[in-house]
Amino acid sequence: MKKVAVFSAHFPPHIVGGAEYSACQLARGLSARGYDVSVLSTAPDVAMRGTFVDEVGGFDVFRVLMPRPYQAFNFAGQKTLDKIIWHTQDLVDPRNVKIWKDFISDNNPDVAFVHVPQGLGFNGLDALARANIPTIIVLHDLSLLCVKTSMFRDGHDCQKLCGECKFGSLFKIAALKRIKQLHIVSPSQANLDQFLRISGIVPASASVIINPNEYPRPTVAQVNRARIKLRLLYVGQISAIKGVDFLIGAILSAKLIDRVELRVVGSGRDLEQLRLKYAKQTAISFSGHVSQQEVANAMASADILCVPSLWRENSPGVVIQALQIGLPVFASRTGGIPELVRDGIDGKLLRPGDENDWSESISSIIKDPGVLDLYRRKIRDSSDRFSASQSVNSYIDLIEKL
Template sequence: MRILMISSLYPPFVRGGAEICAHNLATWLAGEGHEVSVLTTTPDPAQETWGAIEDGCRIYRVSPPRAYSPFDAGDAPGWKKPLWHLQDLFDPRNVALMDRVLDDVRPDFVNIQYIQGLGYNAMTAIGRRGIPAVFTLHDLGLTCVRMSMFVDGKECNGLCTPCRASAGVKMRYLRSMEHLGFISPSTANLQKLQSFQPVGEYPCHRVLNPNEYPSPTVGREEADTVRLLYVGRLHSSKGVQVLLEALDGLDPALDFTLDILGSGPDEAEWRARYGDKPWARFAGHVSLQDVADRMENSDLLLVPSIWNENSPGVIIQALIQGLPVMGSDKGGIPELVQHGENGLLVEAGSVSAWRTAIAGLLADPAQLAPLRANALAATGRFAKTTLSHEALSVFEKILAGAPEAIRAQPLAGVHA
């Protein structure tokens, strides 16, 4: 099967988990015998490629004309953002580029992983040709221009006027594709999206991202001190301020440390406020390998998010290594963390609830041993091969409803 994957962010240019997921699935599919091409972007026009082979896939790496690149979105001035989004919705060059790629690849199937930055209107080129497609929902980008429905430290209750207008245009482009389905890594993300967009009219499937993580290069060493760990962006949506305030109010006699791995817009403020605490250790941005090594010698991962997290990869990475997780009872987190089995769930945004939950564990650290054992016993459900097969099965189901001319083609590498 000839598969075109669309992911405006893709290694080696990485900003988050969606592009890693796209790379993992693309290379797995190629390894299974499928002809895989990837349409992506580059922040450097000098690094554009047109069908170059990388990791067994043909890579179309382009630099679309934009007010700024997807890699500069976090630092772009506010006045440029409306122009950028208008280009992403209406610029005819988006469609022309997609037509060129479709002419070159002639795909049997399209998987849209991340299309923002390549142009939502480019989906009309796919629809015009009747090519079946699956849209992977890594975020709430179909409803929200910020992709998170989280503004000024709180979640949005509904769509603002710009988001409502943008969502309507995006849905019109989606409807141009007759043979369409959706994959979401969490039911929570899918339900959130369905409350604002009629995606429920299409086949929808929950499939975890088929990611894999580096194995630790160090052995585990036990310690008397309870070693807490936070890994992620230092931003208000992640609830780090809730966690820090909760820990700061604990009994000083409790023996614990908190390693904070990551960076973000709130890092300087939180370093200034908590950096001199004897329990707080800010490490800044670290590599995935360093995360794995730190997890191996930690006792509990803390995920205090206050927004509707989709399916945090950091939780999956922790559970694979047998690291129990204390997470917010919000979004897709409860779909990964089973309270009392492989971790604990705590009320999102409640400083008192987090302080009480952490204090209870610090007072009786023996509770962590069975949580760790249960996490280790269930790591198989996160296997990359298993999840990749699940994603491919969804592709096949959508393809089965495509025109006979496409269904009749041999599907190389497809497993029964």
């Protein structure tokens, strides 16, 4: 069976976002099918460096403390000079290449998966190119193009690279082009198209494969209480591009706050600021970071999952998790979200940043909560749309063709 090397700066149990969760789920899926998996990741501190065994997959995870002013887990609140040094080192520090090279030498992989290179060093890709290893780049975001990973700035999606990102992407794209056996996978067609258009890369193959994520089922009963008070739920990072503040503003401006409850689950740079800003709004609660099981239970206790993203989302796992348990989704019509949410079937697709569209849609459910039952029935009729096992099979098909 082939040896598979996984490169991801973040990897469970040390989680910053959804990319590393997906990387872990794929690694476990391949390991369960008999592939010899090994992972290179970063350590959040000195005590966590070294080799660890994944408790589910049984494969080795080698965690290295990167030579940086700070580790990839601690990006918030850093000084501007330290950030400049960090990003420069992530592009050109020759120690990155040595770390990747040593890992490749120790594990001798037949194929490499690159999930989160930011933090491990983008020039580490040169080690894969020199070893002529077939490489699958999984596009969880746009970090290969944008230093902020989102191509979103000053409240708007970027249509082209700014000067800052253009400089950094020159190094990243050049490194990718040196890999002769380069394959690109994205969980959404929208993200894949944007990356290929802007990067100009012509890979050996490009494909769309949904992230092979499995989510826990709720351990509490699902109860429809929308006729009393509409229960809205947000799950994800708390930052400006995610639209949490916008969503609350839409609810307040339409004077719907007495008819709804909004629970915000997740952590992020804006969490404490929003907690303070809306401290007097008793219908709005902030739970902070919780476990996947607690997320599942929160979904079972909600009427609608809200995904009010202002930027081009790729393929939000929280949407898939909600639809798998039959929870209707109201989401922004942007990026890869329309590939997941079927308007009028799974919920509603709304204009990102349009307060009237969002408030009117929420108000329509308050007036006629029976619509939610229709959404739930339609979702249940196609509950097999997102199969983690099928996604792993698609990845295996790709591996075996290399």
